[in-house]
Amino acid sequence: MPSRPEFQLDQAGVKAWLLEQDPVVLRRLWSAADAVRAAHVGDEVHLRGLIEVTSHCRRHCLYCGLRAPSEGLDRYRMNADEMLDSAREASRLGYGSVVLQGGEDPGLTGALIAEVIRAIRRDTRLAITLSLGERSEEDLLAWRKAGADRYLLRFETSDTDLYRRIHPSLPGIPSDRFAQLARMRDMGYEIGTGVMVGIPGQTWDTLASDILRFRAFDMDMIGVGPFLPSPRTPLGGPDAAAFLAPPDHQVPPDELTTLKAVALTRLVCPEANIPSTTALATLDPRQGRELALLRGANVVMPNVTPLRYRVRYEIYPGKACASETAAACQNGLEGRIHALGRRIAKGPGGRNKTQCKDLTACDFHH
Ligand code: SAM
Numbered sequence: 087m088p089s090r091p092e093f094q095l096d097q098a099g100v101k102a103w104l105l106e107q108d109p110v111v112l113r114r115l116w117s118a119a120d121a122v123r124a125a126h127v128g129d130e131v132h133l134r135g136l137i138e139v140t141s142h143c144r145r146h147c148l149y150c151g152l153r154a155p156s157e158g159l160d161r162y163r164m165n166a167d168e169m170l171d172s173a174r175e176a177s178r179l180g181y182g183s184v185v186l187q188g189g190e191d192p193g194l195t196g197a198l199i200a201e202v203i204r205a206i207r208r209d210t211r212l213a214i215t216l217s218l219g220e221r222s223e224e225d226l227l228a229w230r231k232a233g234a235d236r237y238l239l240r241f242e243t244s245d246t247d248l249y250r251r252i253h254p255s256l257p258g259i260p261s262d263r264f265a266q267l268a269r270m271r272d273m274g275y276e277i278g279t280g281v282m283v284g285i286p287g288q289t290w291d292t293l294a295s296d297i298l299r300f301r302a303f304d305m306d307m308i309g310v311g312p313f314l315p316s317p318r319t320p321l322g323g324p325d326a327a328a329f330l331a332p333p334d335h336q337v338p339p340d341e342l343t344t345l346k347a348v349a350l351t352r353l354v355c356p357e358a359n360i361p362s363t364t365a366l367a368t369l370d371p372r373q374g375r376e377l378a379l380l381r382g383a384n385v386v387m388p389n390v391t392p393l394r395y396r397v398r399y400e401i402y403p404g405k406a407c408a409s410e411t412a413a414a415c416q417n418g419l420e421g422r423i424h425a426l427g428r429r430i431a432k433g434p435g436g437r438n439k440t441q442c443k444d445l446t447a448c449d450f451h452h
């Protein structure tokens with residue numbers, strides 16, 4: 087079991103772990119994260135069906151292929167029946183919840199999403215997570231009232247200057263995702279957030295601060311995945327060079343750094359639900375999903391979007407599971423989860439608020 091000083095998870099401690107390269111030393115980080123995961127959220131892996139409801143977006147995020155200025159995208163918007171059918175598919179496959187995710191799309195009105203939430207509530211026992219960008223107070227309240235349980239909104243980076251540059255505000259509406267998350271928590275949502283690892287301009291200090299922000303905000307769900315450059319975006323082309331931090335400071339968008347960030351996130355937020363992200367599975371199709379599950383993650387989000395739409399939801403190229411049916415995706419996944427000695431959870435899988443079961447494993451973060 088690791089001794090206390092090496093798990094002093096303050097800014098310097100987290101940064102030192104992020105910079106660690108020795109595989110023998112890193113084994114201690116992996117086993118600590120896995121022990122904390124087992125003690126606090128157990129061996130069950132929660133499956134959340136991901137429904138990519140729209141590829142329209144009014145924003146200009148410099149990292150995302152769905153940004154409004156992206157040309158040549160065959161954009162789509164699912165209708166209410168299609169969304170409900172996808173949710174029913176998730177329910178048939180035994181998932182405990184669905185995530186309705188998409189671009190920030192005014193074409194998906196508050197009323198339409200509220201209607202879909204009510205229909206999913208009526209027809210299934212699924213918990214409902216929304217991830218539809220920065221929406222009005224009125225929409226967020228209406229959706230909560232209609233029965234939405236959770237909201238995912240990554241703060242992307244805790245460096246406010248970098249955030250402003252890579253996530254431009256809409257005219258006259260300054261974007262403050264921390265404030266939005268706080269408001270949503272007050273409305274009764276469980277809140278989820280996250281960052282991309284290796285976004286141009288992200289330094290080791292920034293990523294360490296991001297991880298400590300997860301703890302400061304006591305986030306319920308935390309998604310940490312690698313930045314995958316999209317050639318449709320400024321950060322996926324030659325313009326990215328102007329954003330890069332000096333070479334010694336710039337975080338690389340690689341698998342090892344992402345896994346360290348996942349493991350450290352588990353150590354600072356022992357009870358959070360942490361997905362093994364699609365972006366990591368895209369970067370390493372062979373074992374990215376499994377490695378994250380072995381290093382702190384406890385959630386997988388299989389894609390249940392109809393195939394005809396899924397390939398058109400192009401945040402970045404080559405997305406994992408973009409061309410398999412939901413059932414095929416599920417079959418592969420179940421086997422891989424069982425092979426790790428883990429079980430698939432039943433039920434909605436909200437945040438586990440119980441105390442540590444294994445005090446030895448918890449010792450170093452109390
Ligand atoms: N529009 C909503 C929002 O921005 O919160 C939800 C959909 S958005 C595509 C979901 C997440 O995808 C973003 O929060 C961002 O972290 C991630 N993302 C966007 N572009 C990415 C890229 N090039 N590589 C990796 N992740 C990316």
Ligand code: SF4
Pocket residue numbers: 143144145146147150151152153154188189190219
């Ligand atoms: Fe739109 Fe979200 Fe992509 Fe930004 S990250 S362009 S808000 S879909």
